[in-house]
Amino acid sequence: MPEVPDIEVIVFDVLGTMVDEPGGLRAAIHEAAPGSDAAAVDRLLTVWREHVQHEQLRVERRDRAYADSEAIDREAAEKVAEHAGLTGRTAIERLATASQRLRPWHDAPAGLTRLAARFPVLALSHASRSTLLRLNAHAGLRWHQTLSAEDARAYKPAPEVYRLAIDAAGCPPERVLMVAAHAWDLRGAQATGLRTAYVHRPGGDAPRDSDAFDWHTTTLTDLATALTADS
Structure with a gap:
């Protein structure tokens, strides 16, 4: 040592x-899509995390210009909304800022x-x-x-x-x-x-x-x- x-x-x-972070994002997704069961929330969390990881890797490989975490989180929230059938802008906007809470x-x-x-x-x-x-x-x-x-x-x-x-x-x-x-x-x-x-x-x-x-x-x-x- x-x-x-x-x-x-x-x-x-x-x-x-x-x-x-995983627990907080899971809670935020459930708040945005309250009708989703635990398995559905986990699937939506995977959508979020895979998007973030993919986009950060694209930045690392210089396949994408740098975008800060707020921009990528907002994209992830839109992806989750698309998969969950969410259309309410207030709920989507709140989900996009989940990392602040x-x-x-x-x-x-x-x-x-x-x-x-x-x-x-x-x-x-x-x-x-x-x-x-x-x-x-x-x-x-x-x-x-x-x-x-x-x-x-x-x-x-x-x-x-x-x-x-x-x-x-x-x-x-x-x-x-x-x-x-x-x-x-x-x-x-x-x-x-x-x-x-x-x-x-x-x-x-x-x-x-x-x-x-x-x-x-x-x-x-x-x-x-x-x-x-x-x-």
């Missing part, structure tokens, strides 16, 4: 890691507060600047600085997104810890020299046997305990 004093700054993924995981606000008392803490998210502003306020997440992929006009795991955090941290990348519930995200962070901590979340991307992250924890509470053990 790495020595805690080596870490100067902690960077967190937000969607899925600090807030329950995601609930934090139960351990996220307290764990973040504990770590922020010891380290500078940064958010590094695919969410647009305006979405992050509203999401952080809704979820009660208090950061020393928030960084959006919008600033790099790219999506993780593009290296320029992680460089936003390295530049903001103002220290060597090996002294910056990236925390995420998505192994693919941590692999991208490793590729730019960052240290890594995997936190298990339902619906996250689990590590492979070949992954070698610095920390593996089941909760943010456990990670905070490990990183503040000597304080």
Whole structure:
């Protein structure tokens, strides 16, 4: 295990890691289409997530000009509406902004507060600047600085997104810890020299046997305990 004093700054993924993105989107879809049963909602959630992933991949491959998360979420909402037969514009517009109203995981606000008392803490998210502003306020997440992929006009795991955090941290990348519930995200962070901590979340991307992250924890509470053990 790495020595805690080596870490100067902690960077967190937000969607899925600090807030329950799958659960929040599922609830928003059910609100928009209240007649849908659980299986139908899950199918509509798959429509949403596949569209977002596909469009972000198109941006990564330069098959599409950069579009921020608000634009892609709006497209996803329209896709869901088409599949569900929704025509009410108010419901569709509310669905399009569902990412602004995601609930934090139960351990996220307290764990973040504990770590922020010891380290500078940064958010590094695919969410647009305006979405992050509203999401952080809704979820009660208090950061020393928030960084959006919008600033790099790219999506993780593009290296320029992680460089936003390295530049903001103002220290060597090996002294910056990236925390995420998505192994693919941590692999991208490793590729730019960052240290890594995997936190298990339902619906996250689990590590492979070949992954070698610095920390593996089941909760943010456990990670905070490990990183503040000597304080």
